Amino acid sequence: MLPVLGWTSTVLIPLAFIGIFFAWPVVTLIVRGFTADGAVDLTGFADVFSRTSTWRVIGQTLLQATLGTVGAVILGLPGAYVVSRLRFRGRAALRAWITVPFVLPTVVVGVAFRSLLGEGGPLAFLDWDQTLPAVVWALVFFNYAVVVRTVGALWERLDPRPVQAARVLGASPLRAFVTVTLPQLRPAIAAAASLVFLFCSTAFGIVMVLGGRRFANLEAEIYRQTTQLLDLRAAAVLSIAQLVIVSIALYVSSRLRTRRETALNLAAVATTSRRIQRADLPAVIVTGATITVLHVLPLASLVARSLRDAQGWGFGNYTALATQGSRDALTSTVWEALATSVRLALAATVIAMIIGLLLVTVLSRRPGKPLARRGIATIDGFVMLPLGVSAVTVGFGLLLTMYQPFGWDIDLRSSGVLIPIAQAVVAVPLVIRLVLPVVRAIDPRLRHAAAVLGASPVRVLATVDWPIAARSVGLATGFAMAASLGEFGATSFLVRPDSVTMPVIIFQLIGRQGAQNYGMALAAAVVLGLVTTIIIMAAERLRDAGAGEF
């Protein structure tokens, strides 16, 4: 084991980070909501919960998050199989491409979906504009990649021999999947489902745009109460409701995960994937259809529209990206904003990877003492919370707490450093859920053997854990980058010293009059998607260069 000091700091550094930049601001804002003239005032609960709209909003949040999660998992499993167990040309590009929705600004995606679904659009016959199916479609669109990649990261490492044995013994492919593979994948599926549930229950812009008033969720209601009405009391009550829902979801998911989580026989990736065979066709067809309907349709309409300007078809919108908009209405060009975004995302990714991997090291251990086990489960739940709490609550909370925190003579709020930090806080849960299932599946006996043979704890990490986890670390890096590149919520609630990010500039462009601005907004969104694809492909290549297969 690591010396006590090493373990203590491995636990304390990430917890302090999340405590300071997440828990403290959120608690401060909630407390502010319940204090009136220096006295505690809890009448807000009765007040807010007596409104019928509150219950509708809570019901919608649960319904949408459940449907979104179920949809993403059902469609994502065949997708995970295809991208992790099958070999075909363009697999790396496909893996990167399905992650694109993750970074697209919701305001643009909202317009793209509504142009398809709205009256006059090609899919108007569905009559889905401002309905629940539209919201769920969009939620699955954003989260499909989370399931495919989280589950795929474990699946590509599963030893194929147990399935082969089952088949030889006469099991049908389906039966072999249900009895052998599915139980082994369960921890990763539960991890993915909990991520998707949190993303869905805090989805904001897209639910507002596609669902309209009738399908508003808690996040949208908190936004209205805080930014439109400055009703901190109602916002605090709703934030607590959100925390309760998220905590229950996390508890359920951790029960599902740990009951079946055992060491697995992990194999080298090279040995597990093969060419497409006849038996793979159902999975290939489902995945092809899913990606076509889910991704190609909305994204193609976006790309097609971005290639049209006042002169007709062409790259006019793209050449305009080098300017400051029609009439120089922007403070910087889109390319400058892209550079800012990449810079911030790099900083956020470094922070998220350091904090995330420290936590993975802690959370992957299985101590014998029940108290320690419960401690680890609690930490696991706590570090997930940032995904499940409103960006508005965190953003306003940071404004309240980060003026000269701890008496330091520095106003962190306007220094700009809070932006990558806030993005990292949200990316840490992603890193953990992507890497942890693989690391937890490592047989602890490998580590014990190494330790017995005299390897130091650091050496055990370097020689046992790292080679197996490296691929998912690469994947997590790509996802953390993507999450940060597309992040709009926290960035827009924090104060930005004269640096505009891509999502912000796209938001500015689409909110301004003039067809050229609209065209530029769509072109900028396409560029953001392309850059993300490239970054994710590069991040996944890194892992192969960085660590050989074992």
Added chain:
Amino acid sequence: MSRIKNPFSVNRVATASIATGLALVLTACGGGTDSPTPNDVATNTEGQSEELSGEVTLIAHDSFTFPDELIADFEEKTGLTLNVTTTGDGGQLANQLVLTKDAPLADAFFGVDNSFVTGLIEAGAVDPYTPESLGESATEFAADDAGSVTPVDHGYVCFNADDAWFEENGLAAPETLDDLTDEAYRGLTVVMDPTASSPGAAMLFATVAKFGEDGYRDYWTKLLANDTKVVQGWSDAYYVDFSGGGEDGQYPIVVSYNTSPAYTVAEGSDESTTSVLLDTCTRQVEYAGVLAGAKNPAGARAVIDYLVSQDFQDTVAETMYMYPVLPSGAVPDEWQNWAPVPQHSLDLAPDQITANRAAWLDEWSQLAG
């Protein structure tokens, strides 16, 4: 691009303000400080001169643009270093400023509009200041009698109609708010949810101004019953649903701005395909001010002075799509041709909006379901 002078200029009282930058320099002479260079000096409200130095921070909403060359010009004229920071939209900005009033985020702010500004003043987040240079032409924009904040620009939220659609369908375009509830215009209008969109909220306040606190609910009941579509934001309404937005929408009537028709003039055409319903307009005024507890209050006042200087005002229309508050500020040619300024608008006093905003939005929510 050529610029013309503001066509609706009422008078030229404000000639004194033509170069506030110049004023910054000149006031030094009467100040009697022992500062060696006049550039380091500005006046405050009491007319005393004080040192200008160090850094000054301006916070604004996301749509704000302070052109680089003007930042350089400001810094050169004042000797200050100017940091421009941005955050969220106008509503977020206003509420963040109220929330952080004990430890302000900046020295000066820009971009809180007439529907939020009284809340900011009443919370004590503002250190009252209006530059003397602004002159009387700006009094019609004042948020209160005390001159707590300084109006910088203004614009109008109005219903727009797709003239081409109405011509094709042989129907006369509507003219008034009441027309929109007429059976003839059933299912033709798209509006923004006032609880989510600031032009949407402005239009709600316009109906209160027009029909009174008792009448506006009836109006909205009728309007919504006439199959009016409610969406969440302007870009959504204008580009997806409005038939005149160039994107195949189906609704020929939309809530937008009085300047919107200037952006629907086809290449080579001298006519806009859309027009403004001039009887349905409401005015939005954006304010700047000094934040209470600012670290550099003198610097903050210099920033406000600069925002209403001729140089800055000339950029307001082009970069922020709003009319400058100075009658002499430049506006684009197209606005002159296709974006007429309404003769009268449906306005409420800022304090009336602040006092009732939550109640009206709540009532609207209940009747919209």
